Amino acid sequence: MRTILFYFPGNEKLAQSLAEQTNFPLGKLEIRKFPDGETLVKILSDVQGQRVVIVCSLDRPDDKFLPLYFICKTLKELGASHVTLVAPYLAYMRQDKRFHEGEAVTSDAFAILLSGFIDRLITVDPHLHRHHSLSEIYSVPTTVLPAAEVIAEWIKVNIQKPLLIGPDEESGQWVKEVAKLANVPFEILLKNRKGDNEVEVSVPHVDQYHDCTPVLIDDIISTAHTMMETVKHLLIFDMQAPVCIGVHGVFAGNAFSNLKNTGVKEIISCNTIEHASNKIDLSGLISQSIE
Ligand code: R5P
Numbered sequence: 001m002r003t004i005l006f007y008f009p010g011n012e013k014l015a016q017s018l019a020e021q022t023n024f025p026l027g028k029l030e031i032r033k034f035p036d037g038e039t040l041v042k043i044l045s046d047v048q049g050q051r052v053v054i055v056c057s058l059d060r061p062d063d064k065f066l067p068l069y070f071i072c073k074t075l076k077e078l079g080a081s082h083v084t085l086v087a088p089y090l091a092y093m094r095q096d097k098r099f100h101e102g103e104a105v106t107s108d109a110f111a112i113l114l115s116g117f118i119d120r121l122i123t124v125d126p127h128l129h130r131h132h133s134l135s136e137i138y139s140v141p142t143t144v145l146p147a148a149e150v151i152a153e154w155i156k157v158n159i160q161k162p163l164l165i166g167p168d169e170e171s172g173q174w175v176k177e178v179a180k181l182a183n184v185p186f187e188i189l190l191k192n193r194k195g196d197n198e199v200e201v202s203v204p205h206v207d208q209y210h211d212c213t214p215v216l217i218d219d220i221i222s223t224a225h226t227m228m229e230t231v232k233h234l235l236i237f238d239m240q241a242p243v244c245i246g247v248h249g250v251f252a253g254n255a256f257s258n259l260k261n262t263g264v265k266e267i268i269s270c271n272t273i274e275h276a277s278n279k280i281d282l283s284g285l286i287s288q289s290i291e
Contacts, residue, residue, distance in 0.1 A: 093129075
């Protein structure tokens with residue numbers, strides 16, 4: 001059975017690399033908005049009897065979700081035998097509990113909706129915190145790809161004497177694994193989030209690491225406040241300018257330039273969301289999982 005690879009606008013580079021590595025042909029589709037704001041999608045390649053892989057990273061998910069549903073539903077109507085969604089960044093994973101009375105638990109609601117129109121989901125390091133596995137909320141088979149090995153390799157090649165720093169407890173799972181693989185020291189801080197744009201991060205203990213390059217690692221950089229608070233502490237302690245690594249560089253609003261302006265040496269992200277900071281390439285990892 002043949003496999004054909006489609007991609008949602010904004011995922012061109014990753015889709016191109018996946019096509020080259022898997023030899024799957026790239027399918028064509030069109031998405032256009034009617035003047036009234038409704039969306040029309042059109043599948044331009046033959047998918048009859050074929051397995052389809054669609055690459056659509058789910059940052060800024062609200063604008064993508066309905067067109068993605070239309071695409072997947074139409075692919076099935078046109079005869080696709082199986083639809084795998086490659087969403088290197090999986091949205092709506094952070095609201096995994098009702099933090100305040102009356103709030104929606106969107107991680108669960110989103111999972112129910114997405115599971116309703118795809119046959120398989122492949123993603124990279126989803127924000128699993130209170131849920132321990134995607135199968136707790138997704139009813140379709142899921143594959144979680146860990147970026148740690150590729151990040152560790154990048155650090156080994158690019159950073160001299162790194163000291164890894166996880167800005168909060170949740171980042172510990174990634175930081176500890178990368179530190180083990182790269183065989184370097186690490187420290188995990190504590191964070192208190194007071195609001196979307198207000199966080200407190202505990203003071204790092206870096207006395208014996210003045211000759212090291214601090215490397216901040218987190219799964220998501222959204223507003224970048226978590227990173228910026230951590231950077232502030234490090235600069236007070238007269239540490240070298242840090243390198244910030246996000247598995248998923250969401251960079252809401254001016255987050256990228258705001259973080260840059262704190263005096264960091266470099267901001268690096270994996271190519272789960274297309275961005276100028278993508279220096280860590282996960283296409284090899286993803287292509288193995290779809291082959
Ligand atoms: C939260 O739990 C995540 O691991 C990140 O720390 C968080 O998403 C970062 O958000 P922001 O960049 O808005 O501080």
